[in-house]
Amino acid sequence: MKQRQLGKNGPMVSALGLGCMGMSEFYTHDMDEKESLATLDRALELGITMLDTADVYGPHTNEELLGRALQGRRDKVFLATKFGIVRDPANPQARGTNGHPDYIRQSVEGSLKRLKTDVIDLYYQHRADPAVPIEESVGALSDLVREGKIRYVGMSEISAATLERAHKVHPISALQTEYSLWSRDVEQSILPACARLGIAFVPYSPLGRGFLTGAIRSPNDFGENDFRKNNPRFQGENFAQNLQLADKVVEIASEKGVKPSQLALAWVLAQGDNIVPIPGTKRRTYLEENIAALDVILNEAEIAAIEAVFPLRSAAGERYAPEMMRILSNS
Structure with missing residues (x-):
C-alpha cells in the first residue's frame, strides 16, 4: 500500500482511506452488516490504515460498527471521527451545529465509548458553528490533545480564512471537504491554503457520490431512503446534464483501459501529494476497484x-439540499 503523510508533521497513512458512512446510513435502506465487516477486514488486509466515521452517521451506529470491527486490532488503523453536526430526531432532514467546548467534551467521550478505544487519532470538527468563534472550539480540541484523548485535530468544510484562524490556535493536521471532478471549488483557495500551511487535504465523495462510476443511469436507481434522491444534482434536468459529463469520463476511462471510478480517483490523487481521498463503500468489490486506482498514472x-x-463548476445543481447548504454557508 502506498503511503502519504498526513500534513507536515503528521503520521504516514495509506494513500487511500476508507469512508465508512454508507455502511450505516444515507445511501440505501439495505444495510448488510456482514458485508460491511468483511469490507473492513479486506481493507485492513490490503493495507488501508485510515478509516473515517462520525458520530452523526446513524446517528452513532457507524462508530459502534467500527468499535466492534476493530477489537483486538485497534493499533492497525488510524481512526478518524467527527463531532459538530446535530440532528433533530423529530425532523430527519434538519441539521444544526454545535462547537461549544462543553459539547465537544461530551461528544469525544461518547465517541471514545462507541469506538471502544482510549484515544481518537484524528478528531474533526464536522461543521463550523457560527455561534462559537472557531478559536474557542479549537482551544477545546487542543485541551483534548494535551489530555491524550485525541492525537490530531481536523476541520471539515471550512473556508481558507477560517482554517487560517484555527491553525493559529492549534496545528490543524487535516481538512476534509468534498472534492471530485464535479466538486472542484476547493482548488481556488482551500488547496493553496492547505499546501501553504502544511495541512493534509482529505477529499470525501471523490467519486461524486457514485455518479462518476458510470453505474448510475437514472434517478430511479435510488432507494426510498437514499439521500441522493433529494440531492439537487441527482434531480431532473440537473441529472441529465451531469450524466452527459459523467459519460465523458467513462469514455476517457475506456480509452485508457481502466474503470471510470479509477480514473476519477487517479485524477484526485494527482492533484497533490498531501491529498488522501476517502472513497466510501460497504462492498469488497468496490473497495478493491478503488485501491487499484493507486496504480493508475x-x-x-x-x-x-x-x-x-x-x-x-460544470456540474449542475448544488452539492446538498437546502438544509445542509445552510450549515455549509457558515464556514
Whole structure:
C-alpha cells in the first residue's frame, strides 16, 4: 500500500482511506452488516490504515460498527471521527451545529465509548458553528490533545480564512471537504491554503457520490431512503446534464483501459501529494476497484483532457439540499 503523510508533521497513512458512512446510513435502506465487516477486514488486509466515521452517521451506529470491527486490532488503523453536526430526531432532514467546548467534551467521550478505544487519532470538527468563534472550539480540541484523548485535530468544510484562524490556535493536521471532478471549488483557495500551511487535504465523495462510476443511469436507481434522491444534482434536468459529463469520463476511462471510478480517483490523487481521498463503500468489490486506482498514472495530457470535459463548476445543481447548504454557508 502506498503511503502519504498526513500534513507536515503528521503520521504516514495509506494513500487511500476508507469512508465508512454508507455502511450505516444515507445511501440505501439495505444495510448488510456482514458485508460491511468483511469490507473492513479486506481493507485492513490490503493495507488501508485510515478509516473515517462520525458520530452523526446513524446517528452513532457507524462508530459502534467500527468499535466492534476493530477489537483486538485497534493499533492497525488510524481512526478518524467527527463531532459538530446535530440532528433533530423529530425532523430527519434538519441539521444544526454545535462547537461549544462543553459539547465537544461530551461528544469525544461518547465517541471514545462507541469506538471502544482510549484515544481518537484524528478528531474533526464536522461543521463550523457560527455561534462559537472557531478559536474557542479549537482551544477545546487542543485541551483534548494535551489530555491524550485525541492525537490530531481536523476541520471539515471550512473556508481558507477560517482554517487560517484555527491553525493559529492549534496545528490543524487535516481538512476534509468534498472534492471530485464535479466538486472542484476547493482548488481556488482551500488547496493553496492547505499546501501553504502544511495541512493534509482529505477529499470525501471523490467519486461524486457514485455518479462518476458510470453505474448510475437514472434517478430511479435510488432507494426510498437514499439521500441522493433529494440531492439537487441527482434531480431532473440537473441529472441529465451531469450524466452527459459523467459519460465523458467513462469514455476517457475506456480509452485508457481502466474503470471510470479509477480514473476519477487517479485524477484526485494527482492533484497533490498531501491529498488522501476517502472513497466510501460497504462492498469488497468496490473497495478493491478503488485501491487499484493507486496504480493508475495519469500524464499531463490525460489530466488536461479530463479537466477539459469536466471543468470547474460544470456540474449542475448544488452539492446538498437546502438544509445542509445552510450549515455549509457558515464556514
